[in-house]
Amino acid sequence: MTMSNTGGRRKPPTIHDVAREAGVSRGTVSRVLNGGHYVSPAAAEAVNAAIRKTGYVVNRHARSLITGRSDSVGFLLTEPQERFFEDPNFNVLLRGCTQALAAHDIPLLLMLAGTEDERRRITRYITAGHVDGVLLVSSHSGDPVAQELREAGVPLVACGKPIGLGSKVSYVAADDRDGARDMVRHLLSLGRRRIGVVTGPLDTPGGVERLAGYKEVLTEAGIGIDDRLVVSGDYSRASGEAGADRLLAQAPDMDAVFVASDLMAQGVLTALEKAGRRVPQDVAVGGFDDSPAAVASRPELTTIRQPWDRISSEMVRVLLAQIGGEDPAAVILPTELVRREST
Amino acid sequence: MTMSNTGGRRKPPTIHDVAREAGVSRGTVSRVLNGGHYVSPAAAEAVNAAIRKTGYVVNRHARSLITGRSDSVGFLLTEPQERFFEDPNFNVLLRGCTQALAAHDIPLLLMLAGTEDERRRITRYITAGHVDGVLLVSSHSGDPVAQELREAGVPLVACGKPIGLGSKVSYVAADDRDGARDMVRHLLSLGRRRIGVVTGPLDTPGGVERLAGYKEVLTEAGIGIDDRLVVSGDYSRASGEAGADRLLAQAPDMDAVFVASDLMAQGVLTALEKAGRRVPQDVAVGGFDDSPAAVASRPELTTIRQPWDRISSEMVRVLLAQIGGEDPAAVILPTELVRREST
């Protein structure tokens, strides 16, 4: 294929070798490498041929040393570890971001900041300029890392609207409230009237917004809110099961339940089965996320699909724009109701 | 906390600033930074104080430029995307590796090489020395990326024994064969005699080894192998369901089935339910992996736990050793039978 070093390994070709091969100067090679402006067609041609011939690859360290940019971005997870571990959405998001960045030839550094120690180390690492920007997955309010990064002026895009941070931070989010409204309307359209809800943590936007959508629709429908039909979970399977137990105890006549995540909905299904309620005949169950768990459940879950592929590509787009000097921006993307067996 | 630049932002402190602050030379600061040998206690003290005071963080680009090392490693996934997407083991592995590396202050670059194009680009990136080594997740035989990296002399540790590569490549794997033996022995101990198997892809070590373990135990028990009881899947849920359908058609008297992954086992459960077989009364089902899917299934799966936490930390250990100049090594880790409701 491309020519490799003859004889001894080691010592990859430098911009110097390319320049010599092409019969031009370092400067010209550098210009070709960086967009090719102010380069004659003949020179550009010669340089490209020399690059192919030598198998030259730019040394990013040398470049970064002088430009001050690292041409890499961090994917920072400040959630407690279990969530990353349990939630399949992270997979999709991570994959999408990696691919979107790869299209720009920008590597992604994965960073986990679970403990206080890690948080400090990583904040240092980032503010020292080792990455040009950060994709942040941490919806909990008052996240100290996000706060520090923002203050240090590090380009930052959050996944989901960050609570408690100033408005000057970019984020990309699905339209949680609208998705919740769709689901509750769907349950109403099935004739259900005693609709419970298991919310997410109320210090997360998903928790707050999805509950708000639920309340809006029920209020608009003239049904009103019964506090016995509202409980909170933490997005874990177990909390879904516990939540459903509580709902059944407080409101035995419940005929539907909107659950703020598919994982919790799985727990709800378990609780309902334990209690001898049939799904969807006795109680209809609606989830949120359209994660693989939705299809893995029995019955399969009706749920709200979040456009994770678009979320990740938008996060990358907004981050790169911000690195390029643009102002922060918020992007809200629409959701979609996916009907399956549980309603 | 630590002192930040007074007034204008920008321009982080350099080793020079630290040296001036501490009243020593660049060289001494550098020595402190790199292990502190040949440095007087007084000087080391002064340097550390200066580092704290200035908030100095080493510029990795400058360091890498001269050392030729990048002090980062790649986590390379050459599996088709869906697998990454579906398989919860990847999460655990990725998390474990990230943390193990973080302990050495080494960032992890996530790389996905799904398409041919990506493969080429990433191979270039890696062989150009942008990472010091690679953690490889790709068990399929004849992986061209692995082959090229090996030939380029890039330190490499695979997850699972790579088929088809020379023996000179490091890997860390669970003892697949032994795990399979444990599970089949367990099924035998329950009195089952018509034991089916859904294997993984037979170009993966997990596929081959787990099947081998199955055959060994049945042969040792004097039962022998009935080809109608052996089918292959691709680790996906759907292939598990299809596999079980085929087994039921070929061997309706099957009273147990060993499935080479939990995800496929979920599919098997679905197929059995469809066919009206009770689990475990009519057919006992044993999985492999002890993934979250095992607990999410109904009934919960008896399965073989792979020590993912140890696998990841061993992968990192072996890789760092290899980067440090040691020879490749293979590490095999024991598995454990986890009994739940499905047997």
Add this chain to the structure above:
DNA sequence: TTCTCTACTGTGAACGCTCACAGAAGCATG
């Protein structure tokens, strides 16, 4: 004393790149 050895310290010189600048053409305008 003088010499050697050890522990420590400072000083260029790289590493491979980009950037600013200076200059060389080519071409139109005064």
Add this chain to the structure above:
DNA sequence: CATGCTTCTGTGAGCGTTCACAGTAGAGAA
């Protein structure tokens, strides 16, 4: 013919480190 553009090209400087080397000081041995 000088003057000004615009397009293109080469050159030196320097980014922040580490590394090799040349010292220096102090302790012990001869």
